[in-house]
Amino acid sequence: MKKQWVPIFSVLSFFGLPLFYLPVAAAIWMLDHAAGVRIFASLLSIEAIGAAIKLVHPTERPVPMPRRTLREKIDAGSFPSLHSARIAALALTIFRLQPTPLAGGALVALILAVSASRLSIKKHYPLDVVAGIAGGIIINIIIFSF
Numbered sequence: 739m740k741k742q743w744v745p746i747f748s749v750l751s752f753f754g755l756p757l758f759y760l761p762v763a764a765a766i767w768m769l770d771h772a773a774g775v776r777i778f779a780s781l782l783s784i785e786a787i788g789a790a791i792k793l794v795h796p797t798e799r800p801v802p803m804p805r806r807t808l809r810e811k812i813d814a815g816s817f818p819s820l821h822s823a824r825i826a827a828l829a830l831t832i833f834r835l836q837p838t839p840l841a842g843g844a845l846v847a848l849i850l851a852v853s854a855s856r857l858s859i860k861k862h863y864p865l866d867v868v869a870g871i872a873g874g875i876i877i878n879i880i881i882f883s884f
Contacts, residue, residue, distance in 0.1 A: 750855035754821025822870030
């Protein structure tokens with residue numbers, strides 16, 4: 739991959755971070771309290787389940803990271819991609835609130851862009867992002883069914 743693309747993919751990765759996810763979840767909560775509570779519950783579940791998987795089944799990233807502390811052990815785990823899980827859960831919630839073909843297409847494009855960014859900057863393998871997307875969707879569906 740050309741180095742000129744790395745900054746673009748780094749920016750796209752931002753959309754899978756809690757720094758992006760939390761303010762959007764807060765905005766959803768202001769529009770629809772029930773959906774807001776559920777998206778916050780989805781985020782907490784994704785973080786907890788993802789951290790547990792990364793600790794129980796540690797997998798190296800394409801570019802290995804240090805594993806000295808508990809936090810580093812979680813961050814160093816490749817499987818699953820929590821960026822992909824977060825953006826998938828958030829996108830599904832937004833689609834529930836705005837179920838139009840245009841919104842659906844834009845949200846799928848965002849999920850794919852964030853997931854592709856994780857592959858491009860060598861943080862994950864394809865299986866990691868697929869599992870992350872599936873996990874985010876499954877967690878979201880379970881939480882929204884209550």
